[in-house]
Amino acid sequence: MTTQVQVLIKATTWARESHGLFDYETKMQTRVSLKATETSLVLIRGSEVYLAGVDEEIKEGVKLLAVVLVRPEAVLLINDVPGRKTPRGRLERMWLVVSSLRTNGLAGYRLAEGDVLRLGRICFRVKELLSSCEEHSDGHRLVWGRSLSLGGLGAGRCKAPPPDTPIVLTIADELETKDGEKVAEVACKICLMDGFTEENPMITPCTCKGTMRYIHLECLQRWLNSKITTRERGNSRSYSWKALECSLCKTSFPSAVIIKEKLYDLVSVPKPEGEYITLEAVQRPHDSPQTIHLIPLQNKNNVRLGRGHDSDVRISDISVSRNHALIRYDQGKLFLEDNESKFGTLVQVRKPIALDAESSFSLQCGRTVLSFTCRQRTRCFSCFGCGHTEPEEAQSLENFESLEADSSGEERNFTDESLHEEEHPPT
Ligand SMILES: [Zn+2]
Numbered sequence: 001m002t003t004q005v006q007v008l009i010k011a012t013t014w015a016r017e018s019h020g021l022f023d024y025e026t027k028m029q030t031r032v033s034l035k036a037t038e039t040s041l042v043l044i045r046g047s048e049v050y051l052a053g054v055d056e057e058i059k060e061g062v063k064l065l066a067v068v069l070v071r072p073e074a075v076l077l078i079n080d081v082p083g084r085k086t087p088r089g090r091l092e093r094m095w096l097v098v099s100s101l102r103t104n105g106l107a108g109y110r111l112a113e114g115d116v117l118r119l120g121r122i123c124f125r126v127k128e129l130l131s132s133c134e135e136h137s138d139g140h141r142l143v144w145g146r147s148l149s150l151g152g153l154g155a156g157r158c159k160a161p162p163p164d165t166p167i168v169l170t171i172a173d174e175l176e177t178k179d180g181e182k183v184a185e186v187a188c189k190i191c192l193m194d195g196f197t198e199e200n201p202m203i204t205p206c207t208c209k210g211t212m213r214y215i216h217l218e219c220l221q222r223w224l225n226s227k228i229t230t231r232e233r234g235n236s237r238s239y240s241w242k243a244l245e246c247s248l249c250k251t252s253f254p255s256a257v258i259i260k261e262k263l264y265d266l267v268s269v270p271k272p273e274g275e276y277i278t279l280e281a282v283q284r285p286h287d288s289p290q291t292i293h294l295i296p297l298q299n300k301n302n303v304r305l306g307r308g309h310d311s312d313v314r315i316s317d318i319s320v321s322r323n324h325a326l327i328r329y330d331q332g333k334l335f336l337e338d339n340e341s342k343f344g345t346l347v348q349v350r351k352p353i354a355l356d357a358e359s360s361f362s363l364q365c366g367r368t369v370l371s372f373t374c375r376q377r378t379r380c381f382s383c384f385g386c387g388h389t390e391p392e393e394a395q396s397l398e399n400f401e402s403l404e405a406d407s408s409g410e411e412r413n414f415t416d417e418s419l420h421e422e423e424h425p426p427t
C-alpha cells in the first residue's frame with residue numbers, strides 16, 4: 001500500500017536543560033520542521049530534533065521524544081516503540097500542553113480521576129473528583145486528537161493504584177488461645193489495654209517483635225491522623241504529613257490496610273459536604289511530606305492554582321507562576337486551563353493519541369514542544385475524520401491494545417523516580 005500520510009511536526013526546543021522544563025516565554029529556542037510519511041521515531045541529540053526509522057537504536061546521548069506510528073487504520077502518537085522498552089533515561093514522557101487546546105473552541109482540558117497534572121515541575125494526581133456530572137468516559141484505549149479537550153488521557157479511576165498499595169494484615173488471631181480465652185499479657189503499645197473487638201482488632205502492622213507487636217486499629221488510625229498538618233486557605237484545605245513510620249522499628253505504614261478482606265484507611269482526611277476535588281501531590285524525594293489538597297466546589301466557579309498568596313491551592317515552587325492555572329467548574333464538569341504560565345500547564349499522556357485532520361495540539365517532551373498536523377489522503381482516513389462516534393472507532397482499533405502502557409508499572413516509575421531526579425530549583 002502506498003502511504004499517503006504526512007505528519008508535519010514542528011519541534012521547538014528550549015536551549016536550557018533544566019528539570020525537563022520548557023520556558024514558554026523565552027526566545028532562546030531552536031526550531032525545526034519535520035515531516036513523517038511512515039512510522040518514525042522523534043529523537044533528540046543535544047538540541048537537535050530529528051526523525052529516524054523504527055529500527056533505530058537509541059544510543060547514549062539520544063532521547064526518544066515520541067513515536068509516530070503510521071498504520072492503515074490510523075496514525076497514532078505513542079510513547080515508546082511497540083514491543084520495545086526503551087530505558088527510562090533515554091525516553092521522555094509525553095505531556096499535553098493545555099494552552100495548545102485553545103484553538104479547539106473549547107478552552108482547557110476536562111479533568112477526570114487518575115489524570116496527572118503538571119505545573120512547572122510540580123505534579124498532582126486527581127485523586128477524587130466528586131461532582132454531579134455523569135461518569136466520565138475515560139475507559140477508552142485511545143484518545144482522538146480532535147477531542148483532547150474532552151479529556152480521558154489519564155489512567156482512569158480503577159486503574160490508578162494508590163501510591164502505596166494496601167498491605168494485607170492478619171488480625172492477631174493467634175491471640176485466641178486453645179481455651180478460647182484471650183491472652184491477658186498482650187497489650188496495645190499505644191493505649192496499653194489488652195481487650196479488642198471485631199471492629200477494633202489488634203493488628204501487627206510493623207516488624208516489631210514480642211509484646212511490642214500489637215496495636216489497636218483505632219489507636220493506630222488516631223495516632224497517624226494526629227501527625228497530619230492541616231492548612232486552610234479560603235475554603236480549601238491542604239493536609240500534609242511526613243513519612244508515617246513505626247517509631248520503634250521504622251517500618252513505613254501504608255495509607256490503608258486490608259484486614260479480613262476489608263479495606264481500612266489508616267490516614268483519612270475529613271470530606272466536605274457536597275462536591276469537591278482532591279489533588280494529591282505526586283511524591284517528592286523521600287524526606288518531603290505527602291500532601292493532599294481538598295477543594296470544595298460549592299459556590300465556586302474557579303479554583304486558582306499558583307505560587308501567589310491569593311491562590312486556592314498555593315504551590316511554593318519557583319517553577320510555578322504566581323497565577324499559574326485555573327480549574328474551571330462548569331455545569332458539573334471541571335476544566336483545567338493555563339494562565340499564560342512561564343513553564344506551562346501539562347497533562348500526562350497515558351494513552352495513544354490518534355491523529356486526525358482536525359487535530360491541533362502540542363505535546364511537551366522534555367524541553368521540546370512538538371506540534372502536530374496530520375494530512376491524510378487515503379480513504380481510510382477520511383472515514384476516521386468525519387464521525388463523532390469515538391467508542392465504536394476505538395473498538396475498531398482493538399488491535400492497538402498492545403500499545404497501551406502497563407499502567408501499574410508506569411505509575412510506579414513515574415511516582416518514584418522520574419519526576420524529581422534533579423534537586424536544584426531552576427533559576
Ligand atoms: Zn490501643
Ligand SMILES: [Zn+2]
Binds near residue numbers: 208246248249251
Ligand atoms: Zn514497629
